[in-house]
Amino acid sequence: MPPRAPSCPFVPPRAPLWGLARSKGVWYGLYELENKGNWDIYSFHINSTVTGRYATTLITSRVVNRMERPEEIEFHVRIPKNAFISNFKMLIDGQIYDGIVKGKQEATQQYTEAVSRGQSAGIVSSVGRTLETFKTSVTVASHQKVTFELTYEELLRRRLGKYELQIYARPMQPVADFKIDVLIEEEAGINFLEVKGGLSTKSLANAVTKTLSTKQAWVYFYPTVAQQKLCDSCGEEGMNGDLVIVYDVNRDNSLGEITEANGYFVHHFAPAHLSRIPKNVVFMIDQSGSMHGRKMHQTREALLHILGDLAEDDYFGLITFNGKVSHWKRELLQANTNNVEAAKVFTESIRDRGSTNINEAVLSGAQMLNQNPRNGLASLLILLTDGDPTTGVTNLEEIQSNVREAINKKFPLYCLGFGHDVNFEFLEKMALENSGVARRIYADSDADQQLKGFYEEVATPLLTDVLMVYAGGNNLTQTKFSQYYNGSEIVVAGQITDNNLEAFIPTVVAISGSTRVEYSKGNGNVLSAEGISESRLSRVWAYLTVKQLLDKELQLRGDEREKVRNETLELSLKYGFVTPHTSMVVTKPEGEDVQVINKPKEKNPGEAGKAGIPVMHYDTPHMYDIGSVGGRGVELHDMGSHRNVPRGGGVTEVPKHQMFVLKAENQTLQLCYQLDASLSLKLLQDPDRELSVKGTLDSSTGRGFRKVGIQYKTEVQMEIDTNTITVRHGQTVNNFTWTDELFTLPSVSLRTLPNEADISVGDMRLVVLRHSVNGVKFLWPVLRQIPSGDGVGGLLAIKPITYEETRPSKLNIRGKTVSSSRSSVWDHSVRSSPLLDCWLVPARSALGEDVSSFLAPDP
Known part of the structure; x- marks a missing residue:
């Protein structure tokens, strides 16, 4: 291998975007260097799960070196300032290189040893208004791939009556396989859900689909390569902006929502219907x-x-x-x-x-x-x-x-x-x-x-002198609050002494105007561990504790400050958080950098900062951080096999039928209907583009589809079953298994993963999920983006519907009264296949026309 160039060699740019720094004769360019085709990001996924307002986000970037020589490949993402990085790894040629969180002193020592061996290293985090930048790089051999994985965690803060999950994406190029998947789970119930941000503008709005049930919500963002150039801040270099998921949970005038699991609890307190205080x-x-x-x-x-x-x-x-x-x-x-x-x-x-x-x-x-x-x-x-x-x-x-x-x-x-x-x-x-x-x-x-x-x-103050009391609790986060404001929320976490729930008695005492009010266990609190893992609650507690210890440390001096600093360090190391007292040491292949990733700190960059140029703050040679710098809404929730819940209780399986759900706007319950499991169905018809998608239900099991077929013009045919994906292009036939592969043709792309096939044809994006239940495999097609045009039809293109409950077991749908019954179904359009409640209605009432209109020849 030829001698390796410095990590960030000085390349004279046509137009400087940031600035330049020099240390000990080595130039480090702070420019957003263009990717001139030397390497290619062929997959970029962001998966975020929010449970009880606590968000864990995983960013996965897969990159390949297209050159005939080794190339330095960069991973560069932005994360929210309130978040803690908790995991980072690289996968190169089957070898995993993990980031390890250590105390800052120990990390610095390891860094210094690397420098003494002639290796370069850098703290590469910067501070912006709401985001921090994480950046690292590694040298990759010719035609070799590297996978970067970064995980960060944050507790969402309620502000002006809503929570906002901000996800930023700037992959520096259009990406054939780009996805953002967000799952929100709230035991209190989700009150509303919106999607905004720069990535939801112009035609990119068509790439967003959202699903809302009583306690869960999903947001999918699957833009095509063409769409990635068309938002307000997009261009030939792809997307540059954020997707912001906005929501709130249901509330009442009670003690609030208290969730517990295995000795930990988290209390969200935001009572509704209070009178404002002058x-x-x-x-x-x-x-x-x-x-x-x-x-x-x-x-x-x-x-x-x-x-x-x-x-x-x-x-x-x-x-x-x-x-x-x-x-x-x-x-x-x-x-x-x-x-x-x-x-x-x-x-x-x-x-x-x-x-x-x-x-x-x-x-x-x-x-x-x-x-x-x-x-x-x-x-x-x-x-x-x-x-x-x-x-x-x-x-x-x-x-x-x-x-x-x-x-x-x-x-x-x-x-x-x-x-x-x-x-x-x-x-x-x-x-x-x-x-x-x-x-x-x-x-x-x-x-x-x-x-x-x-x-x-x-x-708008609502309460003053708020005191949160937890008999039978210990290791509590902050419990005294001078005021509670409309649209905000008080969050307290702690441990339940000896995990004794009987002795655990939460109480909130506060002043409303000149009146003392008390909220106690008897007036509406919720104790529930449903859907919440034990580790999740302990991590919420640790996150809050570390944040508050850092605030406390700022106010102390001498031995007291050192004691709090040690507490913060111990907790940060235990939970793997990158905080001001810890660093993540990123070990790379032999001969590569050892990088130290630090939590950045708000600094005052002086005159250069006022001009918008970051200023370098050196800690050790070469070690730096950067100072502050000024679908059309159509969804079909396709369901797997369902169970009918009769009034008398028990579960009765419905054989040889398949259950589907059609989104009902502004309703808690969706509409569901069933079709004969022996049918072949027109899933999508687009005559203008000469595009059709067909699917054959699995009559032998009554679960999902056994086959999905796609025809695009006369040139491209795809056939998907649970074992193989076949693509015919002219006289050429390509066979793929359910592994990590990418295949592209003009206007067509196929990305396969172990249990997912992602197909783009023009502005249509279809995902076919492969599920396995009790050893039985089946397919479920999900239309993530419906193509534009008035002539588009098919089962997956049916528009959302509204209905009205007129009397028990009766619904008004499209002006007609239909009989209905309560049912529950497994939603196989989501990887986790959650169970949802629905109104079961006749198929014709849901579809608006006879089922025969959707029948197709076997694909």
Whole structure:
């Protein structure tokens, strides 16, 4: 093998995208290098499972070196900032290379030893607004393949009444086999489900399908190669953007949802139907010279909007500060129309000048709240600043001490740090010490929207002085919360002492206005371990504990801080989390880098950062991290064999029939119908494209399909059974087994995996799943993307339907009353084949026409 080039050799780019750094004579290019055909990503899958708001996401990228020489191949993905990487591996030529989480000191030692042997290494994580970048590379022999697998975990945070799972994809090229599969399981029931983000725009919206049942939801994103160039931020280099899955769960005015398994519990508390509490709020606005220009303009715009949203029974105050502090009014005023309009006039007059006296500003705000106490109101302070204190008291520890003493745990302080010059760690510590949070406001064109978005999160207090009590529980995460806001959620995890459920008694005590309220085990809590694994709950507990220990460490000094640091390290190592105290050592083939993957930290990149260019922060030679940088909705849930549940109980198998389900819009239960298992069916007909898909049901078992056939024009035929996949193209015949292979023709691609065949023809995408039940194999075709056009028909192309329950066991479908009965079916359109409830109706009522319209010759 020829001598290996440096990991990131300097290649003069046509247009620099990031920047360049140099250390000890070695150039490391921070450019998004183009893939000039040297290697090919032939498969890119993202699988995310969310159970009880805890998301585990696996990214799998399969790449091949097309060249006649060894090539360095890069794996580059972005993950949410709140997530912890928990696993990484590479598979090269049958050999697995694992990432191993170690303490930072031990990892650094291993790294240093690698450097001493002449190997290069790098910390390759960066910080963005909501995402971090993970990047690594490895040299791959000619025509050899490499598989990268990265797993990360995060607890989804409820904000403004919804959870958001963000999945980012930028594979740097169109990928023939690209998939995102998301499964959401919520014991409380799913209230709504939406899909948004840049990857759901333009024709890519047709590549998204979603399924919603009572407690489960699935989202599939299967874009074709052509579609991967057509979203708002897509192009010839493929997709560049995110897919955001938005949902919420059902709630009532109770203790909430408590899930337990094998000694661990997780409590989600967000009671509904509470009355809002009026608030006292003081805004402290930095008007120093550094706020000049757009920052000041955006701050005024946001404040004008916020003032307009105040409720009339709220009270508010405005303080502006630079070198001195100015009060709009010395007392809090009620937010009536006259006072709000006067405050808006004052806001329009705010101008930037002078230095920054943060100490006096916050103490003045605390004094206003202390001097205007009102029973039944929630009080809060909101500080907005873009810089360090430069006048008055400038010692950070002294300011923090003064603020702690002035607030004295009576109300929360929220600190908003505007831009990159601000000392964010100082603001974060000051907020945490006073029951609040710090938020960085990025100095972008939407900064005013960021400010308004934060205010909306705290605009409607519902409870104050919330105390979560768990008799019979131990090792609890945070249990005291100053306020609970509308649209948010309180999450507590812990262990059940001796796993004694009888002695485990959860209680929540809080203040609603001026009234003490109590939620206890007797008024509606749920204790359930259904569908939740023991390891999942313990990982939620560990995730929350590590996050809160990191916050606690920020507030401590000396021996106490060291003790908390050791606790964090021990827990991070036990659960394999990459945190600020651990690193993942990525060992590669002999002669390759040993890379150390670190959790990045928010940093202030100074002047370069303001220009949008990352700044290098060196820890050891060559070791760096990058600072902050500013279907048409048609689904057919195809079902496998079903069981009929009669009123008297018991399960009766229905022989020689196959069950199908048609999506019912805005309904908890879907519609299901059965067909004779000896039929051959027209699954898809597209005359404009000369495309047809047919399937033969398995009459011998009554389970699924035994054969699926595809005809495209006169040129391509595919026949799929449980053993072989045959492709005929002209006179050429290719046979494939259910293994990992990729086959392409013009406008046609076939990707096979052990139990899945993924077929694309133009803008149609069909997945054929192979299931095995009690040793019996059968097929199930799933239309992931319906082709565009008015002439498209077939069983899989039937549009979603609406129905109305008119009386017991009677439904109104398409204007006709039909008899129905409750049934349950196994959904084989999903790999896990979950059991779903449905309304069983006659096939003609579900299809809208006679079954004979869907019959086809045996494929």
